[in-house]
Amino acid sequence: MSEPVTGAREVDADGICWVPVRHHSPAATRAVRDLVERLRPRAVLVEGPSDYTRTDQLLLPHEPPVSLMTWWRRETAERTQVAYALYPFTVFSPEWHALRDGAAIGADVRFVDLPWHLQVVVEQGGYDEAAAAAADGVALHRTDEVSDSFFDRLSAHTGRPEMSAVWDELAEIDPALSTATYLHRAAVLGAGIRADADARARRGARGRAERRLDVAREAHMAAGVRRARADHPDGVLLVVTGAAHTAALQERLAAAPRDDERAGPPPTPDDVVTGQAIVPSSYEALDEQRGYLAGQPSPGFYDRVHRAAEDDGDGPGAVGPAQVTEHVLVEAVAALREAGAPLSAADLIAARASMLGLATLRGHPRPWRDDLVDALTSTLVKDTVAADAATSADGGHPLINRVRVLMRGDAVGRLAPGTDLPPLVLEVEARCAELGMPLERRAASYTLDLEQDGDRTRAQLLQRLRVLEIPAARLVRDVRDGTGPVGAQVTARVDPTQEWSVRGGTTVTAQAVLASRYGASIEQAVLAVLARRVASGEVEDLTAALLDAVLCGLPDLTGRLSEAVEVATLAVDRVAGLADPLAVLLRLHRFDRWYGTTDRADLGALLRLVGLRCVELVERLPPQAAGATSRDLAAALRRLVDAVVASPALRDLEPRLAAALAAQLGRGATRSGHAPEAVGALTGARWLLESVAPDPGDAPGGRGATGGRAPQGAPDPAGTGEWYAGLLTVAGHLALAAPEIFDPLDAALRQWEDTDFRRALPDLRRAAAGLLPRERRALLAHLGPDGGPPAAALDVPPEVLESLVAREDALWALVEEHVGPLASRSGGSG
Amino acid sequence: MSSPTPAPTRVQRPSAEVRWADELARLRERDAAAGAVVPDGWHLSPRSVVDFVLGDAGRRDGLGLETKFVGERALVERCVVALATDRGLMLVGEPGTAKSFLSELLAAAVSGDSTLTVQGTASTTEDAIKYSWNYALLLARGPSLDALVPAPVHRGMSDGKVVRFEEITRCPIETQDSLLSVLSERLLVVPELDDEHRVLHARRGFAVVATANVRDRGVNDMSAALKRRFNFETIHAISDVRRETALVQRQSDAILADAGITSTVPGDLTEVLVTLFSELRRGQTADGRPVEQLSTAMSTAEAVSVAVATGLAAAWFADRPPRGEDVVGALLGTALKDSDDDRSRLRGYLTRVAKERGGRWRELYAARDLLDG
Ligand SMILES: Nc1ncnc2c1ncn2[C@@H]1O[C@H](COP(=O)(O)OP(=O)(O)O)[C@@H](O)[C@H]1O
Ligand SMILES: [Mg+2]
Secondary structure, X not given: OOOOOOHHHHEOOOOEEEEXXXXXXXXXXXXXXXXXXXXXXXXXXXXXXXXXXXXXXXXXXXXXXXXXXXXXXXXXXXXXXXXXXXXEEOOOOHHHHXXXXXXXXXXXXXXXXXXXXXXXXXXXXXXXXXXXXXXXXXXXXXXXXXXXXXXXXXXXXXXXXXXXXXHHHHHHOOOOOOXXXXXXXXXXXXXXXXXXXXXXXXXXXXXXHHHHHHHHHHHHHHHHHHHHHHHOOOOOEEEEEEHHHHHHHHHHHOOOOOHHHHHOOOOOOOOEEEEXXXXXXXXHHHHHOOOOOOOOOOHHXXXXXXXXXXXXXXXXXXXXXXXXXHHHHHHHHHHHHHOOOOOOHHHHHHHHHHHHHHHXXXXXXXXXXXXXXXXXXXXXOOOOOOOOOOOOOOOOOHHHHHHHHHHHOOOEOEOOOOOOOOHHHHXXXXXXXXXXXXXXXXXXXXEEEOOOHHHHHHHHHHHHHHHOOOOOEEEEEOOXXXXXXXXXXXXXXXXXXXXXXXXXXXXXXXXXXXXXXXXXXXXXXXXXXXXXXXXXXXXXXXHHHHHHHHHOOOHHHHHHHHHHHHHHHOOOOOOHHHHHHHHHHHHHHHOHHXXXXXXXXXXXXXXXXXXXXXHHHHHXXXXXXXXXXXXXXXXXXHHHHHHHHHOOOOHHHHHHHHHHHHHHHHOHHHHHOOOHHHHHHHHHHHHHHHHHOOOOOOOOOOOOOOOOOOOOOOOOOOOOHHHHHHHHHHHOOHHHHOHHHHHHHHHHHHOOOHHHHHHHHXXXXXXXXXXXXXXXXXXXXXXXXXXXXXXXXXXXOHHHHHHXXXXXXHHHHHHHHHHOOOOOOOOOOO | OOOOOOOOOOOOOOOHHHHOHHHHHHHHHHHHHHOOOOOOOOOOOHHHHHHHHHOOOOOOOOOOOOOOOOOOHHHXXXXXXXXXXXXXXXXXXXXXXOHHHHHHHHHHHHHOOOOOEEEOOOOOOHHHHOEEEOHHHHHHHOOOHHHEEEOHHHHHHHHOOEEEXXXXXXXXXXXXXXXXXXXXXXXXXXOOOOHXXXXXXXXXXXXXXXXXXXXOOOXXXXXXXXXXXXXXXXXXOOOOHHHHHHHHHHHHHHHHHHOOOOOOOOHHHHHHHHXXXXXXXXXXXXXXXXXXXXXXXXXXXXXXXXXHHHHHHHHHHHOOOOOHHHHHHHHHHHHXXXXXXXXXXXXXXXXXXXXXXOOHHHHHHHOHHHHOO
């Protein structure tokens, strides 16, 4: 470049060039690269943990996004604390290029920020106060969450509500922004953010804690800058830090070291172990981290912006900076078409016109990300968009979500060969070996008996690997808990053993490295993964995570999750929404011995709560529509009855459930507004409950599939196929145990016309598909002995039927061989 | 075109261009001074339209424009660009989210006239949308321009103005579809007229802003062809409790003052009321605990009515400043209509949520029994 070096402005009297940056920013990257190239600094100082001494590791040819993970671990008599933080680097991170370009010209490259484990001391007053488990990695590049006067004014001025958008307006959108203008704007913005932080510190404890941390970090960084100046008395020092720190550092350097700087950071206690490793990251992970986590929305978009600036429109297939967004638009339309959206050329034209219109209205020198998303939202979405579209993970609408995914990008970082492995990888190998299940290339098989403590610990380790998606362990056969549906005849043997297949290999190592982004230890990582899974707050996600927490042996999390499930349960207003949670809780409750939860009263209480809520919802059942609603209801009712009957903890709900069912049915189809299938399901539930409820006159122990009592609720004479489908879904399996309850059905069916029957056939078949073959046969045998419509309509040649029956018998013989003889309580069948 | 006369004090609710005539004039001056590009047929530049709709509070270089529609700037920008790029604009949302208000503001700012409005109902016919005939003249002189009685679309096309179509989805599909050629070819054929007058070409500035209510039939019944000609914008309830509280306070104060009532609903009570609305609307408390949603929409407009009813009840029947129990009473009378389920859900909310909170929440909690029976 022939331009005269504008050294006077860029480099201060001490020979320091201050570069205020946002941590992921193509514009900041451009400025940094330009400055390194022109100023040829002697040293490059970057805001990163100064205890990281392996900059050489960072300079290996990794493919970003990668993160520098730094963790600490402290073991005391009472507890083990592990926490970690991530410093993510993308291909458009100014720090990334500062390090590499600096090293390339032979500069001394250093991290100067306060080590992270010391930041914990400053911020939280010491390790004893430190949160026991910060389930999510904390990240230090605080970028958002400003809402104060400077920012408010800036926001009003630019019309953009979030910091990332305001930054874009100031720094990113204009592709021709000069380094000088960049430096000026970033410095002003940084000073403003800093002023807001001052105001916050005056207002409250949280702000003061943040301020304390900022000050400690700046003291450390200032000392680092002075040391580098002393080490390199000549030439330029390039100091790359978050914009909000720059002004404070300049102020410090302009005077003699203050006391805090001279005193140095607090010492690292002896019982604290620290370390760092480079781990792969992904755009997906970066995109998720919002707020003050060091995330970056739509990294894929900025990646393109960065690459376009680097290529500057030359080279084959290169896209110039001005065309980036238009290119993304074309790709977005292609992606949407691929996803099945019927978009015409006219749609594309309208979207493009709208994008350009928005860019003009907003004064953008080139169309930008929000112009594109807004244009697509505006022209292509033809229905409603969720209220939280801008922040929700799914974009509030499938179409916008597809565009978001495109802008998020799918890059996954790769570590260069020769990179040191992160601690989690080593821990996985060590723990497996320690428990006698070493990871080797050849898979080995282990049978673990959950009633034995040692084996349970092994199983918990393997479950943790499963949750982390590290393919070292595969569950080949689970325990058999012997729970069949209530009233079913098949009662399998109870078997507390699991069979696992365990192996090592490069895929296992690779996945473990990937899982390291969640934490420094296995436990930490599992906690982080489960915390992410429950972010939705949905009761189903919560119970699934609760189950995993139990399987992984994480008692603290189990406690916290059961509280969350409790709260979420109250918000569920469909019985079907609670069917899975109920089943999970039932299992945990009944087999607490296997899962090491015998002492957990909270799980029992939770089971009751969910059961109670289900019964309440049956009491208040709103009209159930035909189709999926009724089908889901049927499936849920069956499980609810199973649960109420099978669990001592729920048994006292039985009369209330029976009354609720009776009340629903008592209102009749017209008044209740239920579709026939729902009425059938309610009827089936009632039969099921009655067939197993203790008969007052019965001898003790009369529970179980007792025959002989005609259930109430005769079939609807005008019963449709759907009605039967509902009934059979819930109670069809009673055909084996208590066939006589189907007598009234039989009679009703026999009055049907041929055509009626044929019309009902698809629904009947659907219901029958849910039954075991044996139950199906028993039902058919019961319903069809006199020929009549059923048999006729089925129209199966006798020899085919015979061969089918023979095949099923063989199958059942095989099953019995494995699970033991099948009980047959009602005097043999079929 | 005659400029609107200043608001006569007797008018119950002056239209936006009358109420804010002064702001519109200042914006025109600013556009002229800055040489801003004003699209053909528009009264203001797109940026000024956006500023008019949102107000410019908090901007140093602002004109002191009042905050009117409370919402995201990006949303309003999209609406304005839709109109500027000759697309129809469809505002969809729950009742009471200011769809009609926003369309009125847009029409006032773009055309200086928000009165070309079609009200959609099940019995709306093409006559009420495009044009009809003065039958006396028609019989006397045959089809002629004199005998034609222009409806809003005809007038909007000939004058180059924004036409508002309220609750479009309440109209029969065939009636809705009569807009198709108007929106795509931008012309209206009056087959009865002579060659010279048969085709009316829309003047620049003509555009259609429609509103549709998701609680009605919704937009699913709308024909695909018509959908394609509209840009859809979903209007949501205000998400920021602080801003919503300010709006509800401002509007209820004004209405109460209009009714001659000197006391207003105290600020902390308005805040409780708006928080309650927003939590029940979202099905979640501010600290993330789930609550059961009501079947009522719980819109901002509804919150204003409840605040007004609260103020009226306290002043007329109790002669004291409004309290929490008046809010519960007003909720019962206005928002809940007569849904038993909603009543028991609201009671559940007060029992579980209000109980733990201090201040005015106590008063609401104490009044929860009003919801029984
Ligand atoms: N976001 C908002 N900004 C300003 N006023 C609002 C807002 N939401 C609701 N309101 C108030 O509610 C009233 C009713 O709005 P309206 O336009 O009739 O609703 P809609 O047409 O969506 O049913 C408005 O006139 C205004 O007083
Ligand atoms: Mg309306």
